[in-house]
Amino acid sequence: MTDLERKLAEALRDQAGSVTPNLDAAWAEQQRRQRRPPRRRKVAVWGAPLAAVLVVLTSVLVATKVNTAPEPVMPAKPGxxxxxxxxxxxxxxxxxxxxxxxxxxxxxxxxxxxxxxxxxxxxxxxxxxxxxxxxxxxxxxxxxxxxxxxxxxxxxxxxxxxxxxxxxxxxxxxxxxxxxxxxxxxxxxxxxxxxxxxxxxxxxxxxxxxxxxxxxxxxxxxxxxxxxxxxxxxxxxxx
Structure with a gap:
């Protein structure tokens, strides 16, 4: 094997090591993600019930104002x-x-x-x-x-x-x-x-x-x- 062929073989081995997937690290990351949901999922889980509660409270406040508002006073007819x-x-x-x-x-x-x-x-x-x-x-x-x-x-x-x-x-x-x-x-x-x-x-x-x-x-x-x-x-x- 010539020097050129030997250098080429060593370069190929180095590149193969860098592109070979690290299966252990990938498996550990997948387990971590499954144990803790993404932030966006947490926001969705808590945000929807909170919005529903706000809608109900707003409806109650509006209904209370309508029911408790004083009736308009009609001007008395003169004479x-x-x-x-x-x-x-x-x-x-x-x-x-x-x-x-x-x-x-x-x-x-x-x-x-x-x-x-x-x-x-x-x-x-x-x-x-x-x-x-x-x-x-x-x-x-x-x-x-x-x-x-x-x-x-x-x-x-x-x-x-x-x-x-x-x-x-x-x-x-x-x-x-x-x-x-x-x-x-x-x-x-x-x-x-x-x-x-x-x-x-x-x-x-x-x-x-x-x-x-x-x-x-x-x-x-x-x-x-x-x-x-x-x-x-x-x-x-x-x-």
Whole structure:
């Protein structure tokens, strides 16, 4: 064997020793891995139950907040309920005094004036009547009334708002206006529609033993509630 062949054989033996698998070391590593699970497996084993517990706790907390949360407080509606009787059209009544002018409005051809008048029906009960007559006339007779709903009368009852009439198209009081008969001590009359919007009624003056107030409102949103201020509240200095 030549020197070259001998050196080649020695190199091959050295390389064979380095690539030959160490079976003992490999077996020991395999046993070690089986005895202790990888870190990722441990995380998976503990992580899944922990996530489930967190989900349950979160659900319990949310349910507790929903069940124990106070119910929303609804805003109180202002004033008292306003009850307006259905009017009788052109009833047989007897006027008890002079009509009180409320407002003017324009008809198809002429200008008219709405009036309120205290009256008595055929049974002797008091009524508040609203009629429309040509402007400038207070006693024009039945033929002078505006339309077929003049006069319209509502019974007088209750306190402090004793009667009320809401105007409409074709009626003796135009749409967007309302008249109220109240007790003699009432100085301020505040009205509210269904949405709670305020309308301040204007005093017209006395009608017999009572007082008249006239109010403007949005057509289609008539007053449904009211508040009053009696005389002693309107004039504190007179106490």
């Amino acid at each position: 008292q309920e306003l009850v307006i009787a259905k009017p009788l059209i052109s009833p047989n009544v007897s006027h008890n005094g002079e009509p009180k002018a409320l407002t003017d409005f324009v008809g198809q051809t002429d200008t008219w004036t709405s009036y309120a008048v205290e009256a008595t029906d055929s049974t002797g009960k008091g009524v508040l009547c609203v009629e429309a007559l040509p402007k400038g006339a207070t006693h024009g007779g039945p033929q002078s009334n505006f339309g077929i709903e003049s006069p319209s009368c509502v019974p007088v009852s209750g306190d402090p708002v004793r009667a009320g009439y809401v105007g409409k198209n074709g009626g003796p009081l135009p749409a967007g206006k309302a008249v109220f008969l109240v007790g003699p001590a009432v100085q301020v009359l505040r009205l509210y529609d269904a949405a709670g919007d305020l309308t301040q009624a204007r005093p017209v003056g006395p009608l017999g033993a009572w007082r008249l107030f006239l109010a403007d409102f949005e057509p289609g949103s008539p007053p449904v509630r009211f508040e009053i201020s009696p005389a002693q509240e309107a004039h504190p200095a007179s106490r």
